[in-house]
Amino acid sequence: xxxxxxxxxxxxxxxxxxxxxxxxxxxxxxxxxxxxxxxxxxxxxxxxxxxxxxxxxxxxxxxxxxxxxxxxxxxxxxxxxxxxxxxxxxxxxxxxxxxxxxxxxxxxxxxxxxxxxxxxxxxxxxxxxxxxxxxxxxxxxxxxxxxxxxxxxxxxxxxxxxxxxxxxxxxxxxxxxxxxxxxxxxxxxxxxxxxxxxxxxxxxxxxxxxxxxxxxxxxxxxxxxxxxxxxxxxxxxxxxxxxxxxxxxxxxxxxxxxxxxxxxxxxxxxxxxxxxxxxxxxxxxxxxxxxxxxxxxxxxxxxxxxxxxxxxxxxxxxxxxxxxxxxxxxxxxxxxxxxxxxxxxxxxxxxxxxxxxxxxxxxxxxxxxxxxxxxxxxxxxxxxxxxxxxxxxxxxxxxxxxxxxxxxxxxxxxxxxxx
Amino acid sequence: xxxxxxxxxxxxxxxxxxxxxxxxxxxxxxxxxxxxxxxxxxxxxxxxxxxxxxxxxxxxxxxxxxxxxxxxxxxxxxxxxxxxxxxxxxxxxxxxxxxxxxxxxxxxxxxxxxxxxxxxxxxxxxxxxxxxxxxxxxxxxxxxxxxxxxxxxxxxxxxxxxxxxxxxxxxxxxxxxxxxxxxxxxxxxxxxxxxxxxxxxxxxxxxxxxxxxxxxxxxxxxxxxxxxxxxxx
Numbered sequence: 076x077x078x079x080x081x082x083x084x085x086x087x088x089x090x091x092x093x094x095x096x097x098x099x100x101x102x103x104x105x106x107x108x109x110x111x112x113x114x115x116x117x118x119x120x121x122x123x124x125x126x127x128x129x130x131x132x133x134x135x136x137x138x139x140x141x142x143x144x145x146x147x148x149x150x151x152x153x154x155x156x157x158x159x160x161x162x163x164x165x166x167x168x169x170x171x172x173x174x175x176x177x178x179x180x181x182x183x184x185x186x187x188x189x190x191x192x193x194x195x196x197x198x199x200x201x202x203x204x205x206x207x208x209x210x211x212x213x214x215x216x217x218x219x220x221x222x223x224x225x226x227x228x229x230x231x232x233x234x235x236x237x238x239x240x241x242x243x244x245x246x247x248x249x250x251x252x253x254x255x256x257x258x259x260x261x262x263x264x265x266x267x268x269x270x271x272x273x274x275x276x277x278x279x280x281x282x283x284x285x286x287x288x289x290x291x292x293x294x295x296x297x298x299x300x301x302x303x304x305x306x307x308x309x310x311x312x313x314x315x316x317x318x319x320x321x322x323x324x325x326x327x328x329x330x331x332x333x334x335x336x337x338x339x340x341x342x343x344x345x346x347x348x349x350x351x352x353x354x355x356x357x358x359x360x361x362x363x364x365x366x367x368x369x370x371x372x373x374x375x376x377x378x379x380x381x382x383x384x385x386x387x388x389x390x391x392x393x394x395x396x397x398x399x400x401x402x403x404x405x406x407x408x409x410x411x412x413x414x415x416x417x418x419x420x421x422x423x424x425x426x427x428x429x430x431x432x433x434x435x436x437x438x439x440x441x442x443x444x445x446x447x448x449x450x451x452x453x454x455x456x457x458x459x460x461x462x463x464x465x466x467x468x469x470x471x472x473x474x475x476x477x478x479x480x481x482x483x484x485x486x487x488x489x490x491x492x493x494x
Numbered sequence: 495x496x497x498x499x500x501x502x503x504x505x506x507x508x509x510x511x512x513x514x515x516x517x518x519x520x521x522x523x524x525x526x527x528x529x530x531x532x533x534x535x536x537x538x539x540x541x542x543x544x545x546x547x548x549x550x551x552x553x554x555x556x557x558x559x560x561x562x563x564x565x566x567x568x569x570x571x572x573x574x575x576x577x578x579x580x581x582x583x584x585x586x587x588x589x590x591x592x593x594x595x596x597x598x599x600x601x602x603x604x605x606x607x608x609x610x611x612x613x614x615x616x617x618x619x620x621x622x623x624x625x626x627x628x629x630x631x632x633x634x635x636x637x638x639x640x641x642x643x644x645x646x647x648x649x650x651x652x653x654x655x656x657x658x659x660x661x662x663x664x665x666x667x668x669x670x671x672x673x674x675x676x677x678x679x680x681x682x683x684x685x686x687x688x689x690x691x692x693x694x695x696x697x698x699x700x701x702x703x704x705x706x707x708x709x710x711x712x713x714x715x716x717x718x719x720x721x722x723x724x725x726x727x
Contacts, residue, residue, distance in 0.1 A: 078604045085593060088592065394590060394591070397587070398590070398601075400584070401577075401582070401601045401602045402578075402602050402606050403605050404573045404574075404577075404605075407605070489549045489550075490549055490582060490584075
């Protein structure tokens with residue numbers, strides 16, 4: 076048996092060119108399959124960990140995914156706001172450890188502006204326990220200070236002390252600008268791969284200040300200056316959402332209930348982790364399709380191998396007859412072909428893994444930079460190992476086909492072949 | 495001398511519906527003999543060899559090789575028996591192209607424990623080198639791929655392989671047909687020397703009557719095969 080295996084290796088070495096091509100076909104398809112799997116896994120992982128450490132997100136009553144989309148991903152708009160009084164009530168709940176208000180609605184050159192408190196930078200966690208970090212500067216202190224995400228800084232080329240003007244509304248092109256009150260960049264955040272990168276953070280008072288005189292919803296006839304605005308009462312009247320941290324995890328449901336049954340106005344509390352999972356399932360259909368396609372690519376690779384081995388059978392009839400004449404039994408000759416399929420598949424899988432990790436190593440920084448997708452060079456998770464093992468088994472099973480044909484051929488050919 | 499091969503009342507046809515192409519009442523070959531089997535092409539020489547080699551079984555009659563009645567053995571047992579006791583040399587294409595000369599020669603010992611055990615004094619490689627040098631193949635050539643050898647050299651490698659592990663019987667089916675006429679006698683003499691050395695019986699099939707005089711006995715297939723009308727196929 077071992078000898079037949081060695082013989083197979085020598086025989087393959089003799090057909091280097093087709094052997095390399097066959098192995099490469101399998102390697103590429105395997106690389107694609109486990110690559111897709113890896114991206115799927117890491118994308119889901121990074122997506123569902125966009126926000127962590129926050130137990131609940133509270134907003135005006137709407138759908139949970141809608142609330143998640145605008146509060147975390149800054150996609151779409153809130154249909155309603157919640158009142159500042161409600162915020163204070165929630166904050167005073169004994170089970171609540173911390174509450175960070177979020178106020179959305181303005182933008183700067185397509186990037187959303189988030190009004191919040193400086194505590195946001197402590198409580199916003201992602202990928203489990205990673206906190207936001209500053210590459211330059213520090214959290215906002217003054218009313219017209221702004222902290223920008225890494226992507227904002229990079230795309231717009233902003234540095235500390237640069238001035239920015241906020242536009243009213245969320246559109247990329249806005250005709251009504253809060254140009255009477257420019258902001259100063261006081262902090263730039265490190266890249267996180269989350270929507271924070273695309274956000275401009277200012278204080279809640281700043282949001283109030285720039286909207287003095289805008290109560291009707293339209294641009295005021297006479298814009299007031301920053302100095303004048305500062306003299307006004309800048310306590311917020313409404314906010315968009317609240318991030319909550321609780322003292323104990325197990326009180327999540329009771330806090331959720333008390334928020335959902337809040338008598339003063341209709342509110343909704345969601346668990347961000349759960350909502351993120353739900354959202355992922357919506358977008359997950361495409362990646363499922365991708366996985367199925369790469370599964371078929373692997374199948375194609377194995378079929379290619381089958382074709383190569385089967386078509387080599389005829390030109391190897393002589394070799395098989397010779398082996399038979401020196402004493403090889405028909406089943407041993409079948410072994411020769413089954414182990415050939417096995418070797419091709421095994422090498423293909425190993426090359427495929429090598430190729431994937433080689434690509435990961437090269438593309439890792441670029442993928443994080445371009446897509447905010449961090450692909451750690453971790454060992455494959457058990458799913459991928461099972462997939463690889465089943466590919467190997469499929470290779471073996473496919474090898475049985477030429478093995479059986481060779482078995483039959485050697486029996487009819489005998490020791491000499493009649494050409 | 496005892497009999498190595500005994501055939502009695504053999505009848506064989508490829509298809510049961512056809513008349514037999516081999517019909518031999520009796521044939522015995524003694525141990526250590528060098529037998530020349532002559533016959534025109536299509537006279538059933540190769541078929542006879544396949545019966546003696548246990549590749550095919552006759553429809554009736556019995557064949558014993560080394561006191562073993564072949565028809566009592568199953569397919570797998572006949573395979574094993576053949577691997578243990580018989581070496582083959584064919585007309586052309588005897589060698590595995592992707593193996594070196596020496597690996598080709600040692601090949602039978604990986605399929606037969608008995609032939610491996612028959613080489614007691616030395617390693618497989620040493621024995622292969624001895625056989626090859628007896629057949630005038632020495633030096634670097636034995637580690638080269640067989641594809642770099644001339645036809646004459648290839649046939650001597652094939653002979654060395656057939657002799658490897660001292661099988662009792664060597665069946666040579668037209669081994670000289672691909673050689674130049676003046677090389678044929680050389681090849682046969684080298685083969686003889688080695689067969690004597692190992693006490694191996696040689697069955698040599700050829701249509702080339704010029705070689706006949708070199709052998710102990712000649713069996714003319716036309717004389718012993720009673721399947722009278724032999725068609726050319």
